[in-house]
Amino acid sequence: MRSTSSVMGFVLVMTTVVSLLLAFLQNGLKSRHDANEALYSKKATLGAIADHLGLDYTKISDQQVEDIFANKIKQFVVKQDGNLVSKEDVAALGYKDGVATSVDMAKEHKKGDDKMLPLYVYTKDDGKKYYILYARGKGLWDEIWGCVALEDDFNTIAGVSFDHKAETPGLGAEIKDNKAWVKQFTGKKIYDGTTFKAVNVRKGGAKDPVYEVDGISGATITGDGVTAMLEDYLVDYEPYLKTLK
Amino acid sequence: MADVAVVEPKKEAIKFGKKERALLTDPLDDNNPITVQVLGICSALAVTTGMKNAAVMAVAVVFVCLFANVITSALRKSIPKQVRMIVQLVIIATLVTVVELVLKAYAFESYKQLSVFIGLIITNCIVMGRLEAFAMGNRPYESALDGLGNGIGYGIILLIVAFFREFFGKGEIFGVKIIGAAPEYMINTLESTWFGWYAGNNLMVLFPSAMFVIAVLIWAHRAWNPKLVDIS
Numbered sequence: 172m173r174s175t176s177s178v179m180g181f182v183l184v185m186t187t188v189v190s191l192l193l194a195f196l197q198n199g200l201k202s203r204h205d206a207n208e209a210l211y212s213k214k215a216t217l218g219a220i221a222d223h224l225g226l227d228y229t230k231i232s233d234q235q236v237e238d239i240f241a242n243k244i245k246q247f248v249v250k251q252d253g254n255l256v257s258k259e260d261v262a263a264l265g266y267k268d269g270v271a272t273s274v275d276m277a278k279e280h281k282k283g284d285d286k287m288l289p290l291y292v293y294t295k296d297d298g299k300k301y302y303i304l305y306a307r308g309k310g311l312w313d314e315i316w317g318c319v320a321l322e323d324d325f326n327t328i329a330g331v332s333f334d335h336k337a338e339t340p341g342l343g344a345e346i347k348d349n350k351a352w353v354k355q356f357t358g359k360k361i362y363d364g365t366t367f368k369a370v371n372v373r374k375g376g377a378k379d380p381v382y383e384v385d386g387i388s389g390a391t392i393t394g395d396g397v398t399a400m401l402e403d404y405l406v407d408y409e410p411y412l413k414t415l416k
Numbered sequence: 417m418a419d420v421a422v423v424e425p426k427k428e429a430i431k432f433g434k435k436e437r438a439l440l441t442d443p444l445d446d447n448n449p450i451t452v453q454v455l456g457i458c459s460a461l462a463v464t465t466g467m468k469n470a471a472v473m474a475v476a477v478v479f480v481c482l483f484a485n486v487i488t489s490a491l492r493k494s495i496p497k498q499v500r501m502i503v504q505l506v507i508i509a510t511l512v513t514v515v516e517l518v519l520k521a522y523a524f525e526s527y528k529q530l531s532v533f534i535g536l537i538i539t540n541c542i543v544m545g546r547l548e549a550f551a552m553g554n555r556p557y558e559s560a561l562d563g564l565g566n567g568i569g570y571g572i573i574l575l576i577v578a579f580f581r582e583f584f585g586k587g588e589i590f591g592v593k594i595i596g597a598a599p600e601y602m603i604n605t606l607e608s609t610w611f612g613w614y615a616g617n618n619l620m621v622l623f624p625s626a627m628f629v630i631a632v633l634i635w636a637h638r639a640w641n642p643k644l645v646d647i648s
């Protein structure tokens with residue numbers, strides 16, 4: 172048996188060595204981590220217009236993602252009051268280059284009505300425009316978020332992509348993994364005339380062919396979260412999109 | 417001949433004899449961590465939907481198993497007995513964090529897909545079991561062989577299970593289409609006729625199928641290796 176002080180000494184030295192090692196590693200790899208995260212979220216954004224990219228989205232390369240973002244997508248940052256936020260103002264908040272892709276939505280989400288909203292406008296080769304909006308909310312365990320692409324009538328959904336932090340695989344995580352479920356959103360509308368309706372994820376199956384999609388069995392709360400975040404966010408873009416009409 | 421120095425092999429010399437080979441090969445067959453000891457089942461169920469993920473996981477476990485064994489063994493005389501489990505855990509957790517950070521930097525897709533399961537290597541009973549049962553009482557060299565053997569023994573089973581699940585579930589191997597519905601870009605080409613006759617069995621993609629596959633593997637393993645059959 173070793174004395175208590177020698178045990179304490181061993182533990183102290185061990186923890187110091189380990190924490191220093193991990194800290195150095197974390198710092199050294201940070202730039203690569205950030206680059207990967209940024210690319211991943213760009214790719215997720217493109218997921219909303221996967222059907223309109225003119226290439227196989229499941230096999231898209233990193234370079235293709237960067238090319239599309241550089242050549243075919245214009246990005247803006249808007250506010251709920253319908254005003255564009257200038258690059259300088261966005262950069263002043265600490266977001267790199269003041270572009271929409273670098274806006275940290277987890278942080279903005281907490282600001283409530285004062286948040287900044289990223290908007291991506293994708294121009295297809297034939298000149299048709301798609302508007303990709305962002306939404307964020309709560310699932311069952313943690314945050315969920317996603318992108319909704321609207322056609323140029325600002326009403327019809329051209330595609331969506333969702334992601335989540337910690338939903339249950341096979342149940343809540345289906346909002347990301349189940350491509351057939353995600354596909355249901357395509358063609359749905361978010362306005363009835365001029366009244367905002369969003370899209371409702373309905374437990375027990377969609378009753379309305381235009382404004383509802385089927386829920387996922389065993390993932391009612393995650394589904395409700397999707398409904399809530401779409402209701403929350405899509406309407407925020409309305410004032411700005413109106414100026415484009 | 418008196419001036420020729422005869423070097424007696426040291427008692428602790430590093431050699432690769434029968435005993436050492438057994439350390440490496442036993443976990444592959446007679447003492448396989450999954451099919452014989454039935455350890456590490458949790459991750460064997462979870463990450464075997466595709467061979468790519470299984471391969472990444474196997475490499476990660478081999479790495480953690482090998483280095484955790486070597487480090488623990490090197491420190492075995494200075495690790496205080498009272499806190500040895502905690503020290504082992506810290507060693508494993510550190511290595512797993514290193515794996516996680518490296519994957520996040522260089523294999524981001526796999527990192528996203530494996531997500532929580534990389535962290536769960538910490539609780540993989542194979543690693544902890546080898547540290548406590550072997551590395552605490554043996555030299556680093558033998559411990560390295562033991563860690564390598566157990567990691568590979570785990571990895572092989574993982575890859576076999578993943579092969580059956582991916583092949584029959586999605587008709588793919590390492591993400592390359594082998595059988596099943598033709599991918600969209602091939603429709604109306606000559607190649608598309610090679611595929612169409614098989615529809616992917618969705619059950620194989622879901623977790624329960626891993627249990628069936630592992631159970632059949634255990635059965636097959638025992639039928640093939642009579643040493644494992646317990647006649648009592």
